[in-house]
Amino acid sequence: MLCFCITACSFESGEIPTLEVGQAFVDSNVRLVVLDTFELRMSTFKFDSIITSESNRLLFGKYSDDYFGVVEAMAFFEVIAPGMESVDGPYDIDPEAKLDSVALILGYDEYFYQDTTRLTEINVHGLLEEVIPEENAFYNTSTLKYDTVPLTTKVFTPEPFDEDSLYISLPLQFGNNLFDKILENEINDNDDLKEDLPGFVLVPGENDNASIIGFSRNEEDTYLRFFYSVPNEFDDNEEVLDLVINPFPVSPPAFHNVQSYSGGTGLDVLDDQETELMSIESNDLSFIQSGTGFATKVIFPSIKSLFNIPGTGTLLSARLQIKPQTESITDFTPLRDSLSVAVIDANNVIVQEIRTGTGPVRGVLIGEEEEFGTVLYEIPVGIFLDQKLSEQPETENALILFNENFNETVNRLVLEGEENEDYRARLILTYAIYDE
């Protein structure tokens, strides 16, 4: 009998019932309320500098932008002989060798912005100082001394997709100068080379209004090539010496300087990272531009009034919806799929990334599939606001919206602000009240 008692086990239906039965006479214990009237304020600020030496791209070019004015990118880089693995070394060249020509080959990396059908002027200058950063990195604002007289100037039409690279012949005299020193063993290693050739800078034509394009830093794509021939019994042997951007550098070997100025939207007042241009003071717009460091800041001044709703509740969803200005979207300045988001402190310094269960929080474009839908960026800000609601002590932390690939493009974004008549930027909250 005791055995029976032990074996007698309880049971119940293990599967969750799925039939919708009985719910007609019961209400949820929870009320959900959607609110989209919470105050928010958007403004534009500009990072003092952003690191551009860590990119794998070199930006070059110049154009005039309707909002940001002149946008200009110059590429600085040094070249060295790669792979010191051969016993002879790359600088051991037959003394009989004769230089035929020298050229700079710049590989396109398929990035472009604005109109690439326009003629572009590229000026190749020699640097007067070595490519050595002051604090381990170069910024979009960094520059190096260079010879004001260009080695060469070429006018071309960029073909970032149809062609692999841009071929720029350099003067034979420039080549011979270096090549002779190699033959005479005055240049035996990369350090010797840098003394005679600290590097190059690519400077766009002064009055250009064309495009900004990306050159690759890979040694296979971008290099300085010496074409030389070694006399032989029957025929000359044609050979090349390639100098490349160091793929395994100790300190950064290249960077781009990106600036924009003289726009008509008042952005020139942003001379300091802590200065902000409120969207209500700039035609109800706020701005983002990669490369130069413009970003949009969003604050939620009255979010704590959520606690004024009677009952005990919790934030269940928060979506920030912001519309990109339609007129700012063109074939040359297209809209990107997603928007980067982070937390900044009162001094506009990024302090934290926000992560959802699937990764970093991103703004996502919605409404593209709908025929007459409004195309908006929607940003899930629930985690941020939940933190904000419970933070002790209170901080002035705010959200920053910026572009992806912030240090290696010049993509721009013009957002409609919180009082824009076309579409007011809004915060849509879902608040759950579980105890009246």
Next chain:
Amino acid sequence: MPYTMNRDLGILFFGLVANYALGQTNNLTGSPYSLFGLGVSSNSNIGINNSIGNGGYAISGNSLINNLNPASYGNLGERNFLFDFGFLTEVSEIDNGASVENRIAGNFSNVALASSLGPKSAFGLSISPFSDTGYALIGIESNIEGSFDSFSSNIFGTGALNDLRFSYGRTITDTFRTGFYTSYLFGVIEERELVDASQEFANENSLTILERNFYRGLRFGAGFQYEVTPQFTLGWTVDLATTLSAKRDRTVQKNLDLVPLQVEEVNDEDIPSFRLPTEINTGIQYNPFKGLGITLDYSLKLWNETEQRDNVGVFVDEQDYSLGVQYVADPNSFRYHKRIKYRAGINYNTGYLEVNQNPVESYFITAGMGIPLGLRSLSHLNISYGFQNRGSTTGILIEENIHTFNINFSLRDIWFVKRKIN
């Protein structure tokens, strides 16, 4: 070896109580109506009451435990010991007018003992379910205020209230006995609501609220049984109104942008207590001839005066009518099959809950057998089957058809008496 037998039964009792305490979150019901109040009144019963329509206030306790009336313990007789434990399985078919779903629930349901204190008095100890909760409401759609959208939530309830009861009965005269009981009612009812507030794109946000309500309280009752004639017995009991104090543990969690977050955890919070009504029960037993017993019972539960309501339902006075029959050819026969008892009963209950003026009535038809365990033993294996119909598909109500299967062992032993005939 009667003494050994008693010890075994004692061990069994406490073993089963332990099992009971551990197993008390297991459902004994799958009824959506158990959402209201403290759940649905339990279908399980000690002894034979569940096979004769849940009645039997006038049944004597000389050969079985009749927990409905403490006075029945009064004629257990000298040196008697009874032990009873049972199991319940409930298969229900739930119909909302459009579709039907089957649910099954079951558990060990009760354990009880009765022991003589002297020739004219006895006490009983029992533990049994008082009410059961077990519901699953899927896909409750509610409007999101401030929008045209709706959200869906699922509510699951589980738990039970248990009745640990001490009863005492005494014979006053040959035809009149009286008794009282004290019950300690205790249990946990757990409700879990899952709210799914997912919006258009990938932020799957949800809220989970887990509430564990702990109830406990004492209840007292008294009763008498009076044998008006040898064929006719009258039984009467009263269960006094009482208040069950309640505490709540609540845990609220949410999933915000796929990140699980704890919102709140509050323990031992005071919540409104629950009032149980006064119950007045009257029953008669009529034995027209030896071997046939007919019982007729009427119960009134005065829920109105508790002035309680629950969500959309109102508590209303509940009336319960039952009619039961037991037949045995010859309880002392040497022929085994003649000692098998046959039972049947019907029950009508007006329900304590009214939803939009619709009472949730129920009908109950039962049948059962008492199979003697052994040739000379007075112990029985009782098997019963019941079919219950609760609610209706009118309005927003739902209808339940419930099949209950009860098995219980009713074991009897006579203390300190050596059998003269071996």
